[in-house]
Amino acid sequence: MKVGIPKxxxxxxxxxxxxxxxxxxxxxxxxxxxxxxxxxxxxxxxDAEYVRAGAAVVPEAETLFAESDVILKVQKPLMNNxxxxxxVDMMKEGAVLITFMQPLAxxxxxxxxxxxxITSFSMDAVPRISRAQMMDALSSMSTIAGYKAVLMAANSxxxxxxxxxxxxxxxxxxxxxxxxxxVAGLQAIATAKxxxxxxxxxxxxxxxxxxVKSVGGEFIPLNVTHEQAEDTGGYAKEQSVEFYKQEQEIIxxxxxxxxxxxxxxxxxxxxxxxxxxxxxxxxxxxxxxIVDLAIEQGGNCMxxxxxxxxxxxxxxxxGTSNLPSAMSVHASQLxxxxxxxxxxxxxxxxxTINLNLDDEIIKGSMITHGGAITNDKVKEAxxxxxxxxxxxxxxxxxx
Numbered sequence: 001m002k003v004g005i006p007k008x009x010x011x012x013x014x015x016x017x018x019x020x021x022x023x024x025x026x027x028x029x030x031x032x033x034x035x036x037x038x039x040x041x042x043x044x045x046x047d048a049e050y051v052r053a054g055a056a057v058v059p060e061a062e063t064l065f066a067e068s069d070v071i072l073k074v075q076k077p078l079m080n081n082x083x084x085x086x087x088v089d090m091m092k093e094g095a096v097l098i099t100f101m102q103p104l105a106x107x108x109x110x111x112x113x114x115x116x117x118i119t120s121f122s123m124d125a126v127p128r129i130s131r132a133q134m135m136d137a138l139s140s141m142s143t144i145a146g147y148k149a150v151l152m153a154a155n156s157x158x159x160x161x162x163x164x165x166x167x168x169x170x171x172x173x174x175x176x177x178x179x180x181x182x183v184a185g186l187q188a189i190a191t192a193k194x195x196x197x198x199x200x201x202x203x204x205x206x207x208x209x210x211x212v213k214s215v216g217g218e219f220i221p222l223n224v225t226h227e228q229a230e231d232t233g234g235y236a237k238e239q240s241v242e243f244y245k246q247e248q249e250i251i252x253x254x255x256x257x258x259x260x261x262x263x264x265x266x267x268x269x270x271x272x273x274x275x276x277x278x279x280x281x282x283x284x285x286x287x288x289x290i291v292d293l294a295i296e297q298g299g300n301c302m303x304x305x306x307x308x309x310x311x312x313x314x315x316x317x318x319g320t321s322n323l324p325s326a327m328s329v330h331a332s333q334l335x336x337x338x339x340x341x342x343x344x345x346x347x348x349x350x351x352t353i354n355l356n357l358d359d360e361i362i363k364g365s366m367i368t369h370g371g372a373i374t375n376d377k378v379k380e381a382x383x384x385x386x387x388x389x390x391x392x393x394x395x396x397x398x399x
Contacts, residue, residue: 001352002032003343004068006061006087007039010075012321014042014328015335017072017099020053022336026343027054029350034058034068043332065090070353072339073099076106077113088112096346096353098339100124100137103367103378104269110378114368119355121346123338125375127364135345135361137338139183144331145323146187146264149291150176152323153260154195156289156309156316162196173198177254178217179275179300180264181208184293188262190215200254204247220254222247244273251275256283263300264293269377271298278302278313286314295319 003026005018016039018026023033033055037047047057058064062083065071069092076099077087088109091097094117101122103110113120123137133139153176154161163173176192178185181203192199193216201217203209212219255261255276261284266272272294281290281303292304303312304319311317324331345361347353357363366374373379 001030001070001347002034002068003070003072004058004064005033005035005039005055005072006064007036008042008074009078009080009082009087012325013075014325015074015332016040016043016045016328017074017332017336017339019043019045019332019336020049020055021333022340023050023055024053025340026350031347031350032056034064036061036064040332043328045332061087062090066092068092068095070096070098070343072343073097074335075099076101076109086112088116088118091116091118093117094119097121098123098342098346101367103375104381107378107382110367110373111382114371114373117371119353119369120367121342121362121365122367123342123365125365125367126342127360129360132361134341135338137335140334140338141324141331142183143187144327144334145293146184146189146262147191148323148327149184149262149293149318150188150191150195150260152318152320153262153289153291156318157259158287159259160196161192174259175200175257176260176262177251177258178202178262178264179251180266181205181212181217181219182264182266185262185264186211186215188264189217192260192262193217197260202247202251202254220250222250244275248275248277248280252280252283255280256285258284259288261288261290262293263290265300266294266297269381272300274300274302276301276303281315281317282313284313284315287316288314289316289318291318291320293323296321 026033035050035055035057037057037059050057061080071091079086097118097120102124103122126132126135160171161174164171174197176197176199178188178201181201189199189201199217200220201212202220202222204222206221209219265275290301292299292301294300295304295306301317304317306319307321309318367378373382
């Protein structure tokens with residue numbers, strides 16, 4: 001079985017789907033690994049390291065895609081402008097693709113994969129069950145995003161985060177508000193606390209209160225029951241307009257005095273809820289900062305702009321996309337481990353793909369197979385002709 005690791009072609013994507021350690025394990029397991037020239041350079045991995053790990057370095061993307069039985073990627077397949085071909089069209093018919101696909105937001109790509117009879121798996125569709133934790137790439141990337149968000153906010157803030165006692169007097173600690181206590185939110189809370197800030201967190205799920213407290217934050221529950229907040233898979237459910245207006249008022253009382261606000265509220269397959277209005281931004285302190293981790297699904301702040309850092313009403317609003325890519329070294333290492341574990345699930349003998357469609361993880365994360373769309377939600381969206389919001393990378397949150 002040949003496994004191909006292409007170079008990511010999305011602008012500003014610095015991650016790679018397999019690092020040398022993962023490649024070495026594949027080779028020792030009996031797989032043949034092909035790596036496109038320069039695939040790891042943005043993660044500070046040169047071609048020679050892949051060769052030492054046992055891979056063959058292939059100079060042309062077309063050759064790699066054409067010869068590989070399995071393709072491991074970070075981003076969804078895209079048009080390769082260098083060779084004037086779409087990555088899906090370069091894959092051999094019947095190949096296996098493992099990547100972050102965000103299928104509900106990329107129905108056109110799903111259809112291309114089905115037409116090519118590609119068996120595709122989306123890492124953002126891996127079920128949230130205990131057995132799948134080692135494959136949970138969303139949580140891995142969310143951990144990085146939550147950490148990086150605090151550093152970016154701190155960098156834009158023109159004051160200290162911790163309390164300092166100096167000869168000139170005492171400097172009070174910064175106040176940080178985190179909206180959404182999923183994986184990204186919890187990491188943001190922990191990071192801000194380690195830097196000395198006073199941290200308050202909001203979430204619709206009362207059950208996460210103990211988790212917030214365990215990483216040093218104060219928890220303010222929002223008025224919704226567990227059944228209302230989550231679906232059967234543990235993911236956030238979309239709420240009514242009236243509900244979000246009520247939550248805005250609760251959050252507004254805290255953001256007025258905040259130095260930093262980090263938003264992480266996401267709903268799978270839906271635009272992110274608007275939780276910070278322009279009026280709320282106007283009421284915030286001049287010089288404060290907002291980092292909108294939901295920007296790739298439209299943003300939680302009404303004034304966020306994807307891929308930009310803007311100042312509105314004296315508040316710095318950071319809408320930088322794909323934060324995990326900014327920490328590509330560890331992001332690639334963690335993602336590679338998640339993908340390798342998933343690949344082992346598909347190929348128990350580490351040599352050939354053996355799809356067990358009775359396996360909950362395989363069935364839940366499969367998007368296309370045998371020329372058909374296999375995921376019910378994606379199939380329904382295609383039948384309805386729904387084209388969702390544009391998006392790039394993803395992180396895991398709960399709302």
